[in-house]
Amino acid sequence: xxxxxxxxxxEFREEVRTWLAEHVPKEPxxxxxxxxxxxDLAWQRAQFDGGWAxxxxxTQFGGRGLDLIEQLIWHExxxxxxxxxxxTCLVGLTQAGPTLILTxxxxxxxxxxxxxxxxxxxxxxxxxxxxxxxxxxxxRTRAAIDGxxxxxNGRKIWTSYGDLADYQELLVxxxxxxxRHHGISWVICxxxxxxxxxxxxxxxxxxxxxxxxxxxNVRVPLRNVVGKxxxxxxxxxxxxxxxxxTAFMADQIRLARRVDDLTEMARRTPAADGRRRAIDDxxxxxxxxxxxxxxxxxxxxxxxxxxxxxRQDRPGAESSIIRLYxxxxxxxxxxxxxxxxxxxxxxxDRHDPDGQWPWENLNSLxxxxxxxxxDIQRNIIGERLLGLPRE
Amino acid sequence: MDLLPDEDQxxxxxxxxxxxxxxxxxxxxxxxxxxxxxxxxxxxxxxxxMGLFSLMLGExxxxxxxxxADQALVFREIGRHLTPGPLIGTVLxxxxxxxxxxxxxxxxxxxxxxxxxxxxPFRDPNARIEPAPTGSFRVLGAATGVTHVLFCAGAGWALVxxxxxxxxxxxxxxIDPAVPLHLVSDCPAEPVVSGRSPHMTTLGRVxxxxxxxxxxxxxxxxxxxxxxSRRQFGKPIGAFQAVKHRCADMAVRxxxxxxxxxxxxLAFDHNLADMGFQAAAAKLLAADAAVTNGADNIQNHGGxxxxxxxxxxxxxxxxxxxxHVFGAAPTLCDYLVSTxxxxxxxxxxxxxxxx
Numbered sequence: 001x002x003x004x005x006x007x008x009x010x011e012f013r014e015e016v017r018t019w020l021a022e023h024v025p026k027e028p029x030x031x032x033x034x035x036x037x038x039x040d041l042a043w044q045r046a047q048f049d050g051g052w053a054x055x056x057x058x059t060q061f062g063g064r065g066l067d068l069i070e071q072l073i074w075h076e077x078x079x080x081x082x083x084x085x086x087x088t089c090l091v092g093l094t095q096a097g098p099t100l101i102l103t104x105x106x107x108x109x110x111x112x113x114x115x116x117x118x119x120x121x122x123x124x125x126x127x128x129x130x131x132x133x134x135x136x137x138x139x140r141t142r143a144a145i146d147g148x149x150x151x152x153n154g155r156k157i158w159t160s161y162g163d164l165a166d167y168q169e170l171l172v173x174x175x176x177x178x179x180r181h182h183g184i185s186w187v188i189c190x191x192x193x194x195x196x197x198x199x200x201x202x203x204x205x206x207x208x209x210x211x212x213x214x215x216x217n218v219r220v221p222l223r224n225v226v227g228k229x230x231x232x233x234x235x236x237x238x239x240x241x242x243x244x245x246t247a248f249m250a251d252q253i254r255l256a257r258r259v260d261d262l263t264e265m266a267r268r269t270p271a272a273d274g275r276r277r278a279i280d281d282x283x284x285x286x287x288x289x290x291x292x293x294x295x296x297x298x299x300x301x302x303x304x305x306x307x308x309x310x311r312q313d314r315p316g317a318e319s320s321i322i323r324l325y326x327x328x329x330x331x332x333x334x335x336x337x338x339x340x341x342x343x344x345x346x347x348x349d350r351h352d353p354d355g356q357w358p359w360e361n362l363n364s365l366x367x368x369x370x371x372x373x374x375d376i377q378r379n380i381i382g383e384r385l386l387g388l389p390r391e
Numbered sequence: 392m393d394l395l396p397d398e399d400q401x402x403x404x405x406x407x408x409x410x411x412x413x414x415x416x417x418x419x420x421x422x423x424x425x426x427x428x429x430x431x432x433x434x435x436x437x438x439x440x441m442g443l444f445s446l447m448l449g450e451x452x453x454x455x456x457x458x459x460a461d462q463a464l465v466f467r468e469i470g471r472h473l474t475p476g477p478l479i480g481t482v483l484x485x486x487x488x489x490x491x492x493x494x495x496x497x498x499x500x501x502x503x504x505x506x507x508x509x510x511x512p513f514r515d516p517n518a519r520i521e522p523a524p525t526g527s528f529r530v531l532g533a534a535t536g537v538t539h540v541l542f543c544a545g546a547g548w549a550l551v552x553x554x555x556x557x558x559x560x561x562x563x564x565x566i567d568p569a570v571p572l573h574l575v576s577d578c579p580a581e582p583v584v585s586g587r588s589p590h591m592t593t594l595g596r597v598x599x600x601x602x603x604x605x606x607x608x609x610x611x612x613x614x615x616x617x618x619x620s621r622r623q624f625g626k627p628i629g630a631f632q633a634v635k636h637r638c639a640d641m642a643v644r645x646x647x648x649x650x651x652x653x654x655x656x657l658a659f660d661h662n663l664a665d666m667g668f669q670a671a672a673a674k675l676l677a678a679d680a681a682v683t684n685g686a687d688n689i690q691n692h693g694g695x696x697x698x699x700x701x702x703x704x705x706x707x708x709x710x711x712x713x714x715h716v717f718g719a720a721p722t723l724c725d726y727l728v729s730t731x732x733x734x735x736x737x738x739x740x741x742x743x744x745x746x
Contacts (some may be wrong), residue, residue, distance in 0.1 A: 001400060001460045002393050003657040009392075069392060263728065279728065282721070289724025293651070293672035296732060300650035304394040311395065321646045379632070381639035386615040388629035388638060 005069075013073050019050055020081035029084055033209070037122060037164045040087035044119030053117040054093065056244070061101050061109065062117050068310050071246040072303075079253035088161045092116040092123035096169045098242035099186065103227040103235045108188065112167070124165035126156040126189065126213060127236070133158075134376050136171075137180045137233065141215060143172035143187070145222070150174070150187060152195075152218040158370075162211030163198045165191050170220075171232050178230060186232035188224040195219070205348075205362050241314050245305040248322060252298045255326070258333055259295050263288060266340050278340045287336045294329045301325065317384035324377040327367035334361040394653050400464055403457075407465050410441050411472040417702055420473055424568045430475055431506065431536030438474070439503025444481055448489055448501045459594065463601035463656040467649070470605020470681075473705055475569035477532035479598055479716065480509035480541040486594060487541075487548050491586045496550065507541040507550060508533040509716065513574060520547030522585040524578040531712070533560060534571050542578065543595065543717075546587045555580035567712045568705075590659070595717040596670040597659055600652040603677035606710045607648055610681075610688035611641040613703065617692055628691075637687055644680035651676050668732040675723040681710035 005013070023046055029039050047053045055074050057063020066074060086093060097116045100109050115121045132139040141154025152172055159168070168189040175183030191198075195218035200208040227235040266279035266288055278284050301322050309315055337357035338345045348362075349355030368374035382388040396404060414437050423430040438444070446462050448454020455461075462482065469478060481500055484507040489497035499505035510528040512518035518526030524542040533540060533553060540556060542549045559579060565572030615638055618629030628634045655669035663669070685707030689696035696703050718726070 001396055001464075001653060001657055003654070003661050003663075005392060072392075285728050286720065286724045289727035290675065290720075292727045292732065293675045293723075294647070296654075296669060296672040297647040297651040297676055300394065300654035301647060303392060303654065304646075304650040307393045307395045310393070318646060321643050325643055325647055375632070375636070378636040378639040381642055382629065382635035385642055386611075386618075386629075386638055388615065388618055388635050389627050391630050391632065391635075 005073075009069060009073060012070055013077060016074055016077045017081070019052065020077055020083055023047075023050060024081050024083045029087065033164060037088045037161065040084070040089050041119040041122065043084055043087075044089045044093075044117075046119075048118045053119075054097070056242070056246070057097065057101060057113075057117070061113050068244055068246060068306055071244070072249055072306050075246050075249035076253065079250035079257075088122045088164060089116075089119065091125050091160075091165075091169065092121065092167075094243065094247070095125060095239055096123045096167070096188075099169065099226060099235060099239045102238050102242065103186075105226075107223070108226060112188070121166040122161060122164050124159050124162045124168050124191070124211075126159055126162075126168045126170035128158045129155055130157050130212075134373055137184070139171055139173060139184065141170075141172045142176065143174045143185060143220070145174070146219075148222050149219045150185075150222060150225070152189075152215045152220060154215050156213045156215075157201075157210075159198075159211045159213055160209050162191070162213050163200055167191060168213075171236060174232075175230050181233040183230050184232040185229050186226045186235040187220050188226065189218070189220050190224075193218050193220065204365075205359060243315065243319075244309045245302060245315055245319055245322065248302045248305070248326070249299075251326060252295065252302055255298065255330060255333065256295045259288075259291055262333065262337055262340065263292070265337070269340055269342065272342055278342070284336070284340055287332075287339070291329065291333055291336060294325070294332075298322070298326055298329065317380055320372075320377045320380040321385075323372070324368075324374055324381070327374065330367045331364045334364045337361065394650060394657075396464060400461060403461060404464050404468060407441060407443075407468045408471075410437075411468060411474060415472065415474055417473050420475060420569065420705075423475060430569075431534055434474075435476060435506060435536075436503055438476065438478075443469075443478070444485055444503060445501035447482070447486055448497065452489070452494060452498065452501075454501055458656075458660040459597055460653065460656040460660055463597060463652060466598050466601035467605040467608070467652075470602040470607075470709075471609045472605075473569075473609070473702070473709060477506050477508040477534075477537050479595060479602070480507035480532065480539075481505075482598060483507075483509070483543070483591065483595055484539070484541040484548075484550055487586060487588055487591060488550065488584060490588065491584075493584050496584050505538045506536075507539040508537050508553070510540050510542040510575070511716070512544050519544050520549045520585060520587075522547070522549055523580070523582055524549050524551065524575075527574065527576045528578070530560065530573040530575055531565075531716070532570050533573050539583070542582075543591060546589055546591060547585070548588060548591055549578075549582035549585035551578055551580050551582050565712065567708045569709075570712055590666075592717055593659060593667050593670040596674040597652065597655050599713055599716045600648070600655065600670070600673035600677035603674075603681040603710060603713050604645065604649045604652050606706050606713075607641070607645045607677065607680035607684045610684040610703070610706050611638070611645050613706075614638050614641060614684075614688045614691040621693075634691060637691060641684045641687055644676075644684060648673070648677040648680040663733070665730075665732045668727065668730045671718070671723045671726045671730070672732075674717060675720060675727070678710070678714040678719070682707070682714055685710045 054063030055066045059065040143150040143152045170187050170189040174185040195216040197214045199212045201210045269278045271278045271281045338361045341357045344354035347355030350359045445454040446457045450456035485500040510530040513527045513529035515527040540551050560573040563572045621628050652673040655673040658666035658669040689703045
């Protein structure tokens with residue numbers, strides 16, 4: 001057990017810090033969708049030009065090939081520098097790209113990897129369906145072979161940036177007679193192919209990033225199948241092992257920053273009685289102290305998880321623990337923000353000093369739904385970590 | 392950076408675990424609890440021989456020369472095995488006396504001839520060490536055969552001979568049958584030795600947190616085992632989501648509490664500026680984990696969980712006791728709210744917040 005960094009690691013941290021200080025965009029990300037996408041791609045290009053694109057990708061695929069601790073340091077410094085969220089580059093960098101690295105053929109790798117790193121293309125994910133959310137293996141979007149093509153019919157939902165993307169990682173059922181997890185294929189779908197209709201969905205807080213997508217006889221060449229036909233489930237599962245838990249460092253720091261904001265707000269906002277400050281209220285102070293401890297624990301857990309992955313070379317069920325803890329801390333933080341904001345909590349405005357807390361509070365409902373609901377996470381923890389039987 | 396035990400530390404843990412299971416298994420503790428004097432005669436020397444009290448003593452003085460991280464790993468095992476005895480007071484006393492150069496005293500504590508029950512202020516904001524303990528204190532673990540009491544208040548500490556206190560210790564019935572509870576007002580005796588240490592509370596919190604983590608893990612494991620084997624409605628009860636999720640939450644609490652405790656122990660060993668914050672965070676989360684897991688473990692065991700036959704209540708009782716050592720939630724939260732921490736949780740300095 002050790003908390004020291006080697007001299008090489010400290011030098012690396014300095015290098016990262018210096019580069020970020022000089023290159024992190026000063027202007028905020030535009031709210032307009034298309035402009036926001038352009039911003040994300042431009043920032044990705046800037047990182048590529050600086051030699052920082054694909055920090056976890058092997059160098060033979062154009063990445064930086066950093067080791068685990070270096071990746072951790074990068075993510076820490078990235079968040080401390082206030083660098084922009086990965087935005088529309090998320091799927092390409094963290095899912096589609098790694099999938100092609102792990103399972104793609106040479107032609108697919110040559111065609112797609114460098115454009116992802118250089119911020120030239122946007123990817124989206126076509127996994128969930130209206131009838132297949134937590135139970136993804138029951139997906140029904142059908143792909144039938146016709147000559148050299150797959151002909152796809154069906155629907156996908158919750159596709160972030162579906163209306164901006166150039167490509168989609170798409171899971172389809174190529175063999176309806178094979179049981180559940182079998183008979184699924186992972187294909188690269190060109191989002192400009194005829195027959196694709198993208199409809200943005202409005203979220204409860206007025207965002208329109210998610211999309212529902214319908215496929216009406218969409219043709220995708222068979223050469224766009226990644227891995228073998230019918231092995232899409234294991235292709236997608238293998239991709240999960242690419243993420244080593246280092247990126248959590250950035251999430252944790254952003255949460256810690258918000259806890260800082262919250263503490264400061266509690267100091268200057270009056271308590272309900274109008275006479276003391278919110279921070280003098282025992283309940284507020286207790287909840288604030290608690291969330292400060294939890295955010296500290298998140299960092300410790302991220303370090304522990306990276307240490308663990310470093311030894312066994314693959315993520316374990318402990319990743320579900322961090323994910324669950326993080327998502328619930330996120331929600332508790334904003335519920336506390338609403339409590340501190342008091343009377344002002346009937347506002348709803350992301351850009352208002354008071355109104356941002358109710359906005360973020362509603363936004364935080366997504367935390368225990370997306371990327372595996374909290375119930376699924378608890379199932380994973382109970383079954384894989386504690387060995388409890390499945391239902 | 393590595394938050395997991397290295398090979399030497401893994402060996403240390405498995406050695407202690409093996410010794411505790413072999414010589415002081417939980418099944419033997421009921422015998423001790425019934426006649427408390429026996430533990431200090433039969434159990435304490437075993438712990439001393441294991442090296443529990445000399446882990447952090449310098450090698451030049453016959454100790455293992457290890458750090459708080461190692462001591463914390465061992466305290467976690469102590470927690471898992473429900474080991475009784477005035478352990479925190481003795482280890483803390485050994486550290487404090489060694490740090491101040493009282494080598495004769497620290498040797499007695501390190502090698503098992505002396506033992507120290509822990510005393511902290513009890514409902515007395517004016518309680519202090521100056522250098523004799525002044526005010527009302529609560530003493531934990533002053534069983535017959537325990538030789539000393541370590542009084543801790545603020546940054547001050549004082550080691551007092553236990554026989555000198557025998558007329559002023561007011562016996563109360565404590566929640567943990569293995570930990571005698573006494574109140575004392577205005578200690579009449581001169582300390583054997585005393586001092587001040589800015590790190591005392593931090594170290595006390597880390598060690599107590601580690602102990603609590605062990606309790607939280609033991610109850611998690613008891614619940615997981617029970618949920619896998621107990622069958623109702625044709626299947627193991629762990630197959631039902633309510634039980635499964637309750638066990639999952641127990642596992643989450645343990646992971647958070649131990650990671651934070653390990654970090655806090657390392658922060659102490661590396662003398663980091665925010666080690667006080669990290670220790671308070673660890674204590675807060677570990678206490679919550681141990682108390683909540685202790686109660687959930689009883690819940691998971693159904694009717695049997697509510698009996699004295701099962702050991703489950705002993706883990707909960709120990710957790711409820713340790714929750715109040717070196718500060719319970721209100722004290723810890725006040726401290727956490729008014730103390731800056733690394734990693735982007737700095738309070739602004741201006742205006743200063745007045746704690």
